[in-house]
Structure formats: C-alpha cells, structure tokens
Amino acid sequence: MKLLTFYKKGVPALGVKTKAGIIDVAAALEVFPENGVFTDIMELINGGEEAVRRLQQFINSLDDKGAGFVKKEAEIEWGPAITKPSKILCVGLNYRKHADETKLPYPKVPILFNKFDNALTGHQSEIEVPRTTERLDHEVELGIVIGKTGKHIDEKDALDYVFGYCTTNDLSARDIQKSTSQWMVGKTNDGFAPVGPYLVTKDEIDNPNDLKLTTTVNGEVRQNSTTADMIFSCEHIISHISKFMTLKPGDLIMTGTPEGVIIGRPMKERVYLQPGDKVTVEVEKLGALTNTFIEDNE
Structure with missing residues (x-):
C-alpha cells in the first residue's frame, strides 16, 4: 500500500x-x-x-x-508521511561516488547523526531558507521506517524489522554543518526533513538496495543515481544501529545521499538553494517529493 x-x-x-x-x-x-x-x-x-x-x-x-x-x-494538504518517530537517524557519506566528489575516504563504519521532529514536513510544503545560512543544499535519500522493536538485529534478518520505505530530503546548511565537528546544527533546522509523499509498505519493494534516486532543482536534474552505490546496505545500517540503541516502530532512518549535491560541484559552479527554488527528490517506486523554498521572515 x-x-x-x-x-x-x-x-x-x-x-x-x-x-x-x-x-x-x-x-x-x-x-x-x-x-x-x-x-x-x-x-x-x-x-x-x-x-x-x-x-x-x-x-x-x-x-x-x-x-x-x-x-x-x-x-489535500500533505503532511509528512511519518509524523511522530521516536528517532530520526541519518547516515552520512554512504555513497561511493558522493564520497569521491567530496574527496573524502570511504567510512569504515556508518557515520550516524540525528534530526528532530521539528525538521519534518510534507510534500508541497514551503520551507524557509534560514537567515543563518548561505549554503543550503539538497540530498535525496531513501528513508526506512521501522515496523517492530529490535536490538542487536542480525543483518540477515534486518529487513524483517522494516515497515516500509519513503522518499526523503536531508536538507543541509553546509556552512553551519561544517562550523563544528558535529553536524547536527546544520541538519535539523525547521523543515529540513521533508518526507513523502507516501510511506510504501515493504511488500511493494523487492530490493531497497537497487532503487533509482533523482533530484531536480527548478526542473534541472542534479542527482541521478541508485541505492546500489551505497557503501552500507539497508540491512547493514539497520543491524549496525541496533547494536547501540533499541529500534522501535515508527523510527525513521535516512540512508545517505548519492553524488550530485551542490557542495560536490567545483567551487565556481556552487549555486546554493535560494527562496523561490523548487526542489523535487524522487526514489523509484516511492514517489516524488516536491518543496518550494521561501524567505525566512521570522
């Protein structure tokens, strides 16, 4: 469904x-x-x-x-496909070509960080570009929603703990993100975790590790890849996280972004997101998620 x-x-x-x-x-x-x-x-x-x-x-x-x-x-007025996850867990630098474009080594273990529910928003919502950043970037990602409680989950059993999958956008204020060794403050501003339009039950997805992902900005294709390029598979990510914390129904895992982000472009070609931009991220079989960016008027 x-x-x-x-x-x-x-x-x-x-x-x-x-x-x-x-x-x-x-x-x-x-x-x-x-x-x-x-x-x-x-x-x-x-x-x-x-x-x-x-x-x-x-x-x-x-x-x-x-x-x-x-x-x-x-x-309808769309809401986030998942509304009250107890945890929003994100994986950084999880695609080979994304690591290559940013000239960073492949991680030995998943790099984890978090967002909070203030970042959740839905399809067709407007998102403010915070006045605190000049470098707002897009990141199409496959989202995993956990369906049952588990800890120390064996990798071979990991997908049994999945409820479904969704399209997500890990919006990132790069200048804030890079201002300290901890990424959180540049990752969880209001509206920085659009999720949707749908949460697709797992029975409709044969292999989450082989899905196409795309991003367009004002109609121009910026990201075009597949989850097959992930360094750590969905099964590995779920199993790894469960070693350190109990995963619960409704927890959202954002599994990383492929190449094509703005920060991966040559310096002269980096045009970061601005008020008026329309961004659509899409994961195969899960739907296209569109948001429009507006000025921060608060």
Whole structure:
C-alpha cells in the first residue's frame, strides 16, 4: 500500500493512495464502520502486520461502494508521511561516488547523526531558507521506517524489522554543518526533513538496495543515481544501529545521499538553494517529493 498523511482542519489524518484517488480512511469508516482499522499512521505502524492486513482488506472492500470519501491529490494538504518517530537517524557519506566528489575516504563504519521532529514536513510544503545560512543544499535519500522493536538485529534478518520505505530530503546548511565537528546544527533546522509523499509498505519493494534516486532543482536534474552505490546496505545500517540503541516502530532512518549535491560541484559552479527554488527528490517506486523554498521572515 501507498500510505500518506494529510491534514483535516489542522489534524493529521491517514490516507491510502488508490487508482480512484486518495481514500480518507476515517471518512470511509464513518460510512462503512469496521473494527480494528486505524486512522493514524503511527497507530497503524504500531499495530504491526495484522493492522496493515486489516486496513488492506478494508480498502479492498470499498472498490464498488461510492466515492464520497475519495479525494484528489490536488485537494489535500500533505503532511509528512511519518509524523511522530521516536528517532530520526541519518547516515552520512554512504555513497561511493558522493564520497569521491567530496574527496573524502570511504567510512569504515556508518557515520550516524540525528534530526528532530521539528525538521519534518510534507510534500508541497514551503520551507524557509534560514537567515543563518548561505549554503543550503539538497540530498535525496531513501528513508526506512521501522515496523517492530529490535536490538542487536542480525543483518540477515534486518529487513524483517522494516515497515516500509519513503522518499526523503536531508536538507543541509553546509556552512553551519561544517562550523563544528558535529553536524547536527546544520541538519535539523525547521523543515529540513521533508518526507513523502507516501510511506510504501515493504511488500511493494523487492530490493531497497537497487532503487533509482533523482533530484531536480527548478526542473534541472542534479542527482541521478541508485541505492546500489551505497557503501552500507539497508540491512547493514539497520543491524549496525541496533547494536547501540533499541529500534522501535515508527523510527525513521535516512540512508545517505548519492553524488550530485551542490557542495560536490567545483567551487565556481556552487549555486546554493535560494527562496523561490523548487526542489523535487524522487526514489523509484516511492514517489516524488516536491518543496518550494521561501524567505525566512521570522
């Protein structure tokens, strides 16, 4: 399933993308009541495989029952596909060609840093370019959403702990990021973690380590690669993180970006993101995530 979050009177609601459009799950339940069907993405994830099965059965049952609860994508206000992760964990320098373009050695173990939920935002949202940076960069990334609790997870079992996958953009204020040895302050400004448009359940993705990724800025292709270039696979990343902390349902892992970021270009060609720019990042089978950048007016 392709799951999503949208806002109804400012409150996050669960949607499911179908051929007919976006199913408003709560609205559909008002017409066709059904026990055990969740209407919030975090509750669904915590409900596990049985909750997903019930939701899928309910959606399938709606095929010929009218369209009063079906919305067009243009009608909804998108939220982040994952709304309240207990952790947002990010992997730095995880693509060979990205390491090459930045002239840095391949890491021996995954480089981990974090973002907070203030950074979360959704498809089609506007993101302020902070007044504190002159070097805002884009980073298309594959996002992994954890589906069940685990620690010391064996690499061969790691994908069993996945709920689904999503497109993410690890926005980075390079000048702030590089001002200290710790990257966090340049990585978790408000809106610096767009996620979506969908959270795609893992059954739709045969191999997360072989998915195409692209970024366009104002229609110009900037990044064009594949997760096959990752230094550390999805399985390795999950297993490695779980050695140090318990992974829980809803945790979001952003797995790193390929070559083509602005900081990887020759100095004279580095034109960083500005108010008015429109950036679209896309991961194969997961959807295209678009955001427009605006001035910081606060």
